[in-house]
Amino acid sequence: MRIDILTLFPEAVRPMMEASILGRAAKKGLIEINCIQIRDFTDNKQQQVDDYPYGGGWGCVMMAQPLKACLDYVTDQAGPRKRRVIYMSPQGARFDQGHARRLVSAYDHLVLVCGHYEGVDERFIEKCCDEELSLGDFVLTGGEIPAMAIADSVCRMVPGVLSDPACYMGESHWDGLLEYPQYTRPETWEGLTVPEVLREGKHREIEAWRREQQLIRTQARRPDMFAAYVPQNPEEQRIVDRLTDREKLVFDCRPATAEDIPQLLAITAEASAYMRDCGVPQWQDDFPNADVFAADIAAGGCWLFTHDGERAGCMSLYTTPDWDYPAIRGAWLTEGDHYATIHRVAVGAAYRGRGLADEMMALGEDLAMGRGFGSVRVDTHEKNLSMRRLLERRGYVCCGTVTLTDTIEKDPLRVCYEKVF
Numbered sequence: 001m002r003i004d005i006l007t008l009f010p011e012a013v014r015p016m017m018e019a020s021i022l023g024r025a026a027k028k029g030l031i032e033i034n035c036i037q038i039r040d041f042t043d044n045k046q047q048q049v050d051d052y053p054y055g056g057g058w059g060c061v062m063m064a065q066p067l068k069a070c071l072d073y074v075t076d077q078a079g080p081r082k083r084r085v086i087y088m089s090p091q092g093a094r095f096d097q098g099h100a101r102r103l104v105s106a107y108d109h110l111v112l113v114c115g116h117y118e119g120v121d122e123r124f125i126e127k128c129c130d131e132e133l134s135l136g137d138f139v140l141t142g143g144e145i146p147a148m149a150i151a152d153s154v155c156r157m158v159p160g161v162l163s164d165p166a167c168y169m170g171e172s173h174w175d176g177l178l179e180y181p182q183y184t185r186p187e188t189w190e191g192l193t194v195p196e197v198l199r200e201g202k203h204r205e206i207e208a209w210r211r212e213q214q215l216i217r218t219q220a221r222r223p224d225m226f227a228a229y230v231p232q233n234p235e236e237q238r239i240v241d242r243l244t245d246r247e248k249l250v251f252d253c254r255p256a257t258a259e260d261i262p263q264l265l266a267i268t269a270e271a272s273a274y275m276r277d278c279g280v281p282q283w284q285d286d287f288p289n290a291d292v293f294a295a296d297i298a299a300g301g302c303w304l305f306t307h308d309g310e311r312a313g314c315m316s317l318y319t320t321p322d323w324d325y326p327a328i329r330g331a332w333l334t335e336g337d338h339y340a341t342i343h344r345v346a347v348g349a350a351y352r353g354r355g356l357a358d359e360m361m362a363l364g365e366d367l368a369m370g371r372g373f374g375s376v377r378v379d380t381h382e383k384n385l386s387m388r389r390l391l392e393r394r395g396y397v398c399c400g401t402v403t404l405t406d407t408i409e410k411d412p413l414r415v416c417y418e419k420v421f
């Protein structure tokens, strides 16, 4: 992984990037982090990098020319690579672990552009940047701290940088939970003793305790994450039910008819709002709409789930081959068209975290199997982590990506999964 940080203050960034774990990783050649002075690329004698804003107002704006010349220099130096140019901006998508995972897995060259003063000439962002990322909903004097944070969180996931992938895989935000509490010696400090289970050395009990602590912590500190978390096994489901003081709900289901379309739309509207709040750009563009559900129903495959007569969730099953799937970037597990596809798995707001998505997937799979299909395929947005976790837990294998052509959604890239019976 090569990271170029374009900045007016390389001397502030470099020591941090050369210290500790990242410094050692760079020495081993696992990563390369360069801090490039934008001022060296001006085409005026005074080495001026900023100017007054058109239209008036406070402060100065960084000019496009030095930024573009600096970017050209690093792209020439790095040569052809899987590159992403990212502008650090309080107006960008809020950076999280999902972004870090995407960047480390999809690219081997990141260019992080740090603005300063009032920001950067919009034309540079439009013409040269692939995306904008924000460190959070606050304004800093410059993009250097966000660039360091992004470089650090990405680089620690580069193979070999930490001693074992388990070092980062068990941590907060990896699988939708916060980490459990950690302790080290001495056993008792200021009257506080390390929990007994950790001192007894029984591996299985320690694991169970830690998982329970993760759930308890996440519920207490991040109710938003807790609500989105899909329990991974019956034991976790029991803990979640206990923590939320809930008993298992019984859902009814039936094939949907045209009269059910308003209910189906109400369910997907709640799911869309939830995805928007979680930063998932799926189902944000009047999709799925009434026409989509009418087509699902005509194809004979939409199911409405209810609880005590109240709409709770929906799922569609297609038994005809998907138009876009042959163009997968990657490889399906099975060849040919002998598969069914599950679409539009949506859970209403009142029933999140109650095991309904699992139940709906199980129905789709049973129906596909009963109709003699050898496998089920599903696609979802790469940022839809709840869905991806659900699929992986149910034994689906990630096969690649497709770009949907029959959708009105602005971001049609989808990750593909298949499960063979």
Ligand SMILES: C[S@@+](CC[C@H](N)C(=O)[O-])C[C@H]1O[C@@H](n2cnc3c(N)ncnc32)[C@H](O)[C@@H]1O
Residues within 6 Å of the ligand: 087, 088, 089, 090, 091, 113, 114, 115, 116, 117, 118, 119, 120, 133, 134, 135, 136, 137, 138, 139, 140, 141, 142, 143, 144, 146
């Ligand atoms: C003072 S800020 C400019 C803010 C800009 N005028 C606005 O209101 O959106 C200067 C630079 O700091 C960086 N910056 C500030 N806050 C940031 C944040 N939360 N995330 C990422 N970068 C940030 C950006 O690179 C930005 O160009």
